[in-house]
Amino acid sequence: MSYRLDPVPVYTPSSTRYHEMQYRLVGHSGLRLPALSLGLWHNFGDDRPFANQRDIVRSAFDHGITHFDLANNYGPPPGSAEENFGRILRKDFANHRHEMIISSKAGWNMDAGPYSFGGSRKYLMSSLDASLERMGLDYVDIFYHHRPDPDTPLEETIYALRDIVASGKALYVGISSYGPELTAEAAQMAAEEGCPLLIHQPSYSILNRWVEEPGEDGESLLASAAANGLGVIAFSPLAQGLLTNRYLDGVPADSRAAAGKSLGMDMLREENLTMIRTLNSIAESRGQSLAQMAIAWVLREQGDYGSQTVASALIGASSVEQLEHNLKALENTEFSVKELNAIDAAATDAGINIWAGATRSKIHGDS
Template identity: 60%
Template sequence: MSYQAAENRYDKMIYNRVGKSGLKLPAVSLGMWHNFGDVDLFDKSRAIVTRAFDLGITHFDLANNYGPPAGSAEENFGRIFEKDLKPYRDELIISSKAGYYMWPGPYGEFGSKKNLTASIDQSLNRMGLDYVDIFYSHRPDVNTPFEETAQALDLMVRQGKALYIGISNYSAEQTAEISAIFKELKTPFIIHQPSYSMFNRWIEDGLQDVLSENGTGTIAYSPLAQGLLTDRYLDGIPEDSRAGRSSSPFLQEDQVHENIAKSRALNEIAKRRGQSLAQMAVAWILRDQKVTSVLIGASRVAQLEDNVKALDNIHFTAEELNEIDAILNESKK
């Protein structure tokens, strides 16, 4: 059965301008870091992607190494694109990245021109695309001059392989340095993708100022702190959870124990707002318009729909924000 996008897909979604560029992103974007690899059910992945578009999520965020195995998320997205989304290509913002380990040898990671050039070609091939809308340097490379990384990314735009350029996981100082190079090159560098959540506020210590000064947008990943800012761990650690699996590289048992009291206190505020903890966590990131979009993941359609409902209430009173800050700062004492 062929997919037909919902006619009302743009009725409720909020779209925010990316920095000073002409591009707008949905306030909630779909990240494909987990749940879209070959280890996952393709039909479930397809259902999540098409439902996301029906909800007004036009932005799908990938990277060359997403899976597992690495590359399979892009391949599966390419299958979904070919089957369902191809007629809507001009409505979609599709992004990818390169910089983390992808293939063996000296050229399979980091920020050299050799790696980045090969990576975008591989990504376009896996997804069956002529271009991506945003291509990111996934992490800074301290052993490659930023001039080389920036020039390689600039070349992608001039070759028509990417419309816009972004960076991810760069510090405030690194962002300022490469921003200056992009300005000289006149590269359409428009966005930074950092991790950001109530429990991980590092971007407030300088990075947001640099991005604001340069007119650069922000798209936040891991807004739910790997599940800590959901109802998953409010009553302890379920055996089938990330933290319950000793092999998980993303969330450890001690992190849950350290934060469970804060999660419970934050959940009480969320209840008063008529939201789940996850919904409030997403809304909080969008609270002051410094962040353009929040990247959410989803392992099922119902989870996606639940997180998008965060947009029903993204406004906070001063009292709520002060109460949240008090809870978060208490942990630092």
């Protein structure tokens, strides 16, 4: 007896995928990013079903999300998010690579040993080679130094990024979580080498506004990035899930906080919960969920730094339904002065910036 096996359906992207997404220029470059980008920090490791991961990536692309953000250590285990994304690329996107912006990073711990942390030439170059192998790619569109490293001369890190672009293994390079003065110094150094930094990826949300605060020289990170031609892509606009309706009535058993993943229970103190309940009321008055308003707020116009200060908001998704819900944030990204004042009155720093940008003095050991 023989059995007929039904063929696996071939993925065909939506023909309307570019109709509704907004695309914004990144800094002083010709590259455009979608207003929402998909981050694979969570939900793409080996602890999550591959079929679900595949559905999320397909849905994102169908809605015009062309940018997919990874790092060498995303998982768990480290490296598995890139491996799983590589499988999705091979299965569904072999003919669409030219339509995709794929980024990776190195800087945080990858594995044991002295060559899997920091900003050395050895780590950055070998990490990118490994990332490309895991994803089955010849190049990434953007490669970031994931964090400032006080133990490595800034010149070594920047020159490594320069040489990575020269090698063709990355089209653009950027930095993440650098403070304003260090951002300016890195940008100037890279420009002098003929390899301008494209982009800065900081944490930024209603409850985490360190990028707006003056640094050692009195200039904020947003101002420094704008002055030096870098675009900004904000990660964790939902404050690790705090700016959602998940915690309005307690801590769900399947939540990130309950699992101890980046959102600690100390962040759910009553002071913070009171803030998010007030913010939730403001969102409801706008006809949005709290998550939708929080994403829209990050993408709002900020006249001090240019009309599109943040080129893209980097969001995660544990399901297609969650992704599609958050995409609706783009239906209303305008805020009245009254709404902005109400948000400012309700929200203070929630103590959730666990990636605080390093200052120039910490890197150089200044007194």
